[in-house]
Amino acid sequence: MTQLIWLTIAFPIAGVLFNGLLGRRLGHRVVSVVGPLMVLASFVVGVGAFADLLARHGEAVNVPLWTWAAIGSFEVNLSLLVDPLSVLMVLVVTGVGFLIHVYATEYMVHKDESGHAHPDRDFARFFTFLNLFIASMLVLVLGNNYLMMYVGWELVGVCSYLLIGFWYDRPSEEQAPIDLGEGAEPVKLPPLLSPAASGMKAFIVNRVGDVGFALGVFLIWTTFGTLQFADVFSQVPHMAEAMPAVLSWIALLLFIGAMGKSAQIPLYVWLPDAMAGPTPVSALIHAATMVTAGVYMIVRSNVIYSHAPGVSMFVAVIGAVTALFAATIALVQVDLKRVLAYSTVSQLGYMFMAVGVGAYTAGMFHLTTHAFFKALLFLGAGSVMHALHDVIDIRRMGGLKNKMPVTWLTFWIGGLALAGFPLMSGFFSKDEILAKAFEASPVLWGIGVLTAGLTAFYTFRAIFIAFHGQPRDRHLYDHAHESGPAIRFALVVLAALALVGGVLGLPAFLGLPHALDSWLAPIYATGEHAAAAGEHGLSLGLELGLMATSATVAVLGIVVAYFFYVVNPAIPRRMARSLRPVFVLLANKYYVDELYNAVFVQPGLKLARGMAQGVDALLIDSVLVDGLARLVGQIGRQVSRLQTGYLRHYALATFIGVLILVGYFFLR
């Protein structure tokens, strides 16, 4: 199957063509079959490639696609790289992608009050984009060079834009202010952007990062003269001695790209707003796959990053700060999907902390488990939305566990995994990151543990408010119902994965097999990794202590949430009243959007307007473009005036040409 790996990309593209060209005509039933089927086919090919790779003991294989163009000495070759890292990503993308496709076949059919089902009017368009996203993401992870990675990087960005703004005609929404009880002024919340505006915001913010990424790729080209991974990486050790600064610049520029794509400070602002897209999109693109592209990129470039220690530390710090920062915002969000969105930003922070301290395997491990449990949580949130006719404000939920038991149970499993409850998948991956962070710096570890506590707290805050207690909106509650088989299927499978995903990376210090570690070993710079793995920085006791600490913190967070929101719901309100300034700050997301608006957006708009009216309209348009066009047009009319239509004139003109030409040859 290795040689057929291109099929993983070809199948979704076939889906794009089919759904895009015929989907609308053939109706939503056909699309519901074809869309997921194409991704399943990709997944099967991916599994085949995985089996081959296992038999080959992880030896990487280049699968040349074609020589795109060979003109003179100018050649463009395209080939795919099948190695442990890309295959892992392929399995995650197509596996989770398939489940989400199945889920979406039900989710994109809306039920009205009387229970009639209406497929979304753009059902086919949705699956066209979703298939396109899978294909683009696979281009990103399978390319054997930075150019293809960049192409995939841009393509997933476009898909993200198209899907966030999928319901482009929906308006922006106000959020009801938070009531803090008698005598206290309610806390106003900023309005939610419309889907179209959110899509644009995501695209523009990502553009900022992409500039960095593109510059990084250019710098690689000028430095190494190639963009092929293998050729670049083999030159890195030599280059690290010759010009370490250039290497650091490359690492930094690439990381700026990752900041945008993977929503890290300071470019994380687009991700919460991306929740305006349909929930399957949030689960697939903005939780499980696309946003982890930055982590994948750093792990892929681990040879570069391990030779740029300063930048690596910077990555770790940004990751840690982002993790804590986003977790605090998540504490007070009232929109279920936004809680999860900030949690995604926070968890991505963990991953960057891991890759920043050189724990690439731990980063990939968390990426994988996070894909399982975060996709699960989003799909659960979507299931709730589906039942409540798109209501997502947790203040209008409550007691839903009786109405939707499967959603409730799977959400709990997802929540426990996210919180890092012992023996759940998230526990192992998070613990591994924290242990590696401790090795690098106890401060990073401290931030990580604090964040872990907050994570457990806000996750269960949402669960307790939404699923437990008394219904707050009777009407909604009465109409709520468990979702259908497609949604339940996706939830149950993902819940199972979230439950047992930890077996991929059991703690090595306990003598248990760490499957992912041995699997990914071939992709690291040889020698260094072996040394890193051989040297056990921490004693067994310390490791156990750290593990116990993170377990305790997770349990503690859950317990506190239980007291706050189940036992005595008055406590949080009282705390919010006494800490009102902090609460307002958090509810307004630290005013970062307002800050960016004032510092970048408004001056930028002003500059743009000035340029448009002054420079462009006056100078460029009327003088240069129109003027030039008019001038050329004038000449053109003069030239065609020579075309009189009289044969004798043509003959004369031809003869003059002959005289000139022969004259030249004669008199030379």
Next chain:
Amino acid sequence: MPIEIPTLNVIALAPQIVVVVTALVVMALDISLTDKRVVGYVSLLGLAAAAVVTFALLGGPAQAIQQMAVSDGYALVLNLVFIVTAALAILVALGYLDERELQHGEYYALLLFSTAGMMLMAAATDLIVVFMGLEIMSVALYILAAFNHRQVGSGEAGMKYFILGAFASAFFLYGVALLYGATGSTNLHAIGEWFSPDRGNLGDPLALVGLGLLLIGFAFKVAAVPFQWWTPDVYHGAPTSVTAFMSVGAKAAGFAALVRILMVSFDQAFTLDWQLVLAVLAVLTMTVGNIAALAQKDVKRMLAYSSVAHAGYILVGVVPATMTGVKGVLFYLMAYAFMNIGAFAVIAVLEHRDAIGTALSDYAGLSTRKPFLALAMAVFMFSLTGIPPFVGFWGKLYVFRAAVEANMSWLAVVGVINSAISAFYYLSVVVQMYMRTPTDETAAAPALRLSGPVVVTLALALVATVVLGLWPTPLVNLTALGIFG
């Protein structure tokens, strides 16, 4: 005295013979059948057979008729260009002629004879044979241009083409005579031999003037400035299906013979002279063609000027006198066949019986009236501009790259600037089709009918333009076979 029987080895000219025999069959069918469309389909079959024979000959070069012609890779690749051109043009004609009640068998016979002439020009290694091919091609084209006898414009086109063409043929023939006078041979290899350095014949003025006259003859056929005068009137007046054919075929044939003569006979003699002259012609041709096209309000006439400009681009590939350049020319010609005939096919659909409907304003809002037609036209326009990922982009890249590799970057720069200028008028068609609402007149015009053959033409041209744009390798590999034997 016994006579020496010449070796003919006619197998080497099998593709040409197949086409000629098809033309004879077509003539026989013409007088025995009433439904002349059958004649068109038989012509297509004959062209297919010629293509098969061409592929079968790709094994190795073979001389024919006492070294007067050769079936080398160069000639065979060009055969394919001509076959594609002729086949697409016949498909266009099947629908176009029907609608105008011009469905006569002669049309196909003449077109096939013309194609055979073009193929002979590509295979010729003797100036006399080049001239024969040139005349076989041209005489048939003169008649085809005047084929729409109900229209004054068509007759005028034929007449102008005939007189100016004869004028140019005379110069060509005079050039042949002078070269024969100087070198004592009309064989290309013999002429090349005569110029070899040890013979001391370099710089012979008679030969130089002869070369100049040959260049004039070809410059006329490929519509290079300042011998392009006939082009707009003839292309505009001739039936659109004929314009499609000759804008590609005659140009390709002219370049075919020109490049072979320059590369075989004059690769050592006067190189700097003809390079300079052709470079100047290339710049003039591109610039004048594009600038004049800008001012046109009629799409058919605009494409006539654009065809002049494309002759300039192709000349850029000839000037370096390298094999990269030659292959670039071959690539360009094949790409041009698809996109240009495709564009003329769209014009043929929009054109009414009385030759109106070709104005730019008639294209307003085409995207809402006929989305497929508008899409196809848009793709052809993009490709003619040279915008990736269409095949026209690779064609330009190929010839410009040849110039850069030969240290003539300035020529490539002029070419790129000209491509930018050409975007103005190509894209204005797209703007009309997609961003303007149909005018009252356009809306009132009779509904557009897409006949089966035209749809096939458009589909073929569209697929080739897009697929070869995304994946040019097959065409690159094909042109790599285009070497002189």
Next chain:
Amino acid sequence: MPSDYVPILIYLLVATFIAAFALVLPHYLGPRRPNPAKSDTIESGKLSYGDARRRVPVQYYIVAMVFILFDIEVLFFYPWAVLFWDLKWYGLVQIAIFAFLLVESYIYIWKKGAFKWK
């Protein structure tokens, strides 16, 4: 070298001069006594009438063209006939192809109605 062609140039000049000389001299030296018969278009005794630019039926041209074509083609038979024994089968096959083309063309124009008057 261009200077090699100087004699030709001189020859051209001399020729031009003599021609001009022969035309111009009689104009001045010769006596001119015109009468109506001398000034007529054709001084052959036949009276001229109508305009010289008369339309001729197109069939004239077609027949004339066909005549010239076949007249010239037949010319090719002469050398073949002379060398018939030397060329043997080679010549026979060649001329057979040639004759076939001629005959096919002849039938073609016949069927097309080129010989019909009106």
